[in-house]
Amino acid sequence: MTESSDGMPTPSPSQFGGDGPSVDSQRSPSSTRRPNMLRKPSSPMAPPFMVSAPGKVIVFGEHAVVHGKQAMAAVISLRSYLLVTTLSKSRRTVTLNFRDINLDHTWDIDSLPWDLFHHPSKKKFYYDRVTCLDPDLLEALQPHISNVSPDQPPDVRKVHQGSANAFLYLYLSLGSPQSHGAIYTLRSTIPIGAGLGSSASVCVCLSAALLLQIRALAGPHPDQPFDESEVQIERINRWAFVGELCIHGNPSGVDNTVSAGGKAVIFRRGDYSKPPSVVPILDFPELPLLLVNSRQPRSTATEVAKVGALKEAHPAITEALLDGIDQVTSSAYEFLSSKRFSKDSSEALDYLGTLFRINHGLLVSLGVSHPRLERVRELVDHNGIGWSKLTGAGGGGCTITLVGANRQSAALKRLEAQLAEEGYDLFETTLGGHGVGVLWPAVLKNGSDEEGGEEIDQQKFETAVGNDGIERLVGVGVPDVREGWKFWRRGLMG
Incomplete structure (x- = not known):
């Protein structure tokens, strides 16, 4: 393993195999690049894949955590599930489809403000720590946000546009003008607006999916060393926090931290310009x-x-x-x-x-x-x-x-x-359980007659009815039928 400019180790290529993610496709500008003749040929279109992240509850410490004190937060078995479907090169659109809140919006990739997001004075890399939003970038997104759900009631429009704002900020920060078109379809069993970290769960899913697409993550796989796994969790968590900044303005960071890492944590954030103090409770x-x-x-x-x-x-x-x-x-x-x-x-x-x-x-x-x-x-x-x-x-x-x-x-x-x-x-x-996980490709052993397992396609995912339908189709917590999901794990997690 090597080190990036922030002192964090850059993981080795992922163990997914095939078209699975690796870190080779995005390096620091100072990294040594391979000669063109040694570069791998373009890979075929990636298969549909899924990511999932749990909701959370604050067990102890509400409000005190906002004032620099500690809180104990633990994940719960309610989760968000994000299906990523890559489109052909000729389809230059990106779609955000949050089925459970009736948000379905498509943007033309080439019309997005890539030049500003990738300007040398603005560009962020996948290993960067972003602790505040750039007002110029937010302003550049407004024309692309204002036409999201314009005919919906104000409270619905606010939720839709907040989700779109977080998605586009992450998409433009982590992607590139050459990104393939894709559909990002989200289903969730977490009640919205109820203090259960639903937005953080979504942001963790988006962060993980986008980092996987640019091959900036290693694993997850069963034999992954815990220190390497921790690097991946932190990388996902950093960008999930950026999404939370877009939605909430001044989040404590506890929701995305526990959702990414799983189990439970003691969390304290004092100075927002510095990393929070996070103590995982490994045997929670x-x-x-x-x-x-x-x-x-x-x-x-x-x-x-x-x-x-x-x-x-x-x-x-x-x-x-x-x-x-x-x-x-x-x-x-x-x-x-x-x-x-x-x-x-x-x-x-x-x-x-x-x-x-x-x-x-x-x-x-x-x-x-x-x-x-x-x-x-x-x-x-x-x-x-x-x-x-x-x-x-x-x-x-x-x-x-x-x-x-x-x-x-x-x-x-x-x-x-x-x-x-x-x-x-x-x-x-x-309480307790796994944090962010990946299903690559989106195929599960669901006891079906399909050879190799049941492929989770767009139609099946969108038409699953209610929490029970989602859990039966793709749920992490259903015993004996969930072969395929893999998780980044902290410390002693089994």
């Missing part, structure tokens, strides 16, 4: 959770601003509340890392459940809860299911419930019926 247990979507719309920016205003009006009190949240996170991390913890122990669940309760109480004091969230906690407590807290920015969105060891199945069914009657969405999910 897979704990069963109930995830309840309140279906109450909320704005992360609004809730963050609310805490900022409280801190300005009552600095000492607010800082004490944020410090308390930070101490809860530290206590949880120390406990999970100790020999006292066992996921099968009722005492361990009681300990974590108490931390859930304390963390939620501090968030209520910051003013970021909502009656719909408090109602979930009331129902969970009444049925003796476990311990609940809000997750994410609050003001709506979701709660997570750590399920107690002594919960009764009858009580759980009763809770499900009560939540459904009052308009909540309930998901049974787990």
Whole structure:
């Protein structure tokens, strides 16, 4: 392995084989280039492939993380799936098709502002760390964004144009005017706007797919050394953060970090000009959770601003509340890392459940809860299911419930019926698991009669019905039928 100009090792060619990605097609300008006669001939059109990345929950540390303190975040089994279909050389278009939000827009590749993005003063390379957006580049994208979903209601148009902005910024930063046309089709089982990292999951998928297309990633493969795998995760994560900047303006970076790497992390971002502190929790247990979507719309920016205003009006009190949240996170991390913890122990669940309760109480004091969230906690407590807290920015969105060891199945069914009657969405999910993964080519062993496996084509992917249909077709978490997916893995992940 060699080193790029940022001191990070440049990975060896990918182990995909065939047309799989490698790093040979994009080097630093200072790299030694092979003579033309030694260059590999043009490869045939790449097969359709898929990438997938999970959603996340903040287990502990909401809002404190925005103010430079730590948070614990863990991935959940709800995921985004991106199918990339390469077009022939003669088709000079790129299409963004986010099926579940009815976004389907096509651009002419040759009309995009490549000259500005590739100007020597603006050009970024795949190994660069980008911590802020270039206003000139954003301005150059506006004519290509403004005509996205112009007839949709303002709230829908905002989501569509935010997605298009992130996609084009990444596409033009990482691609080239010679890029093949392609269709990027996304399906997701993650509720949108609920504090579950749906946008970060999408940005991780886009970042990984684009880096794979320019052959800037190595692996994933089962024998990949962890240090090499970590380089790939970080490379994907850096560009996913750029996508998050396009969508949110001032993200903490925790969502894309945990989605890319999987399992769980302790995350702290102080100075935005420097890399965040990320401590992977390599042996984080897979704990069963109930995830309840309140279906109450909320704005992360609004809730963050609310805490900022409280801190300005009552600095000492607010800082004490944020410090308390930070101490809860530290206590949880120390406990999970100790020999006292066992996921099968009722005492361990009681300990974590108490931390859930304390963390939620501090968030209520910051003013970021909502009656719909408090109602979930009331129902969970009444049925003796476990311990609940809000997750994410609050003001709506979701709660997570750590399920107690002594919960009764009858009580759980009763809770499900009560939540459904009052308009909540309930998901049974787990914490932990894999981060970003690749299915190259897009073929799965789905128990079908198709020779070599079932090819996931555009039509099958687009017409899969609901979360269950997506999971049955391409889901990562379905046992025994998912041969083909490969993941970059951190440390001790199995």
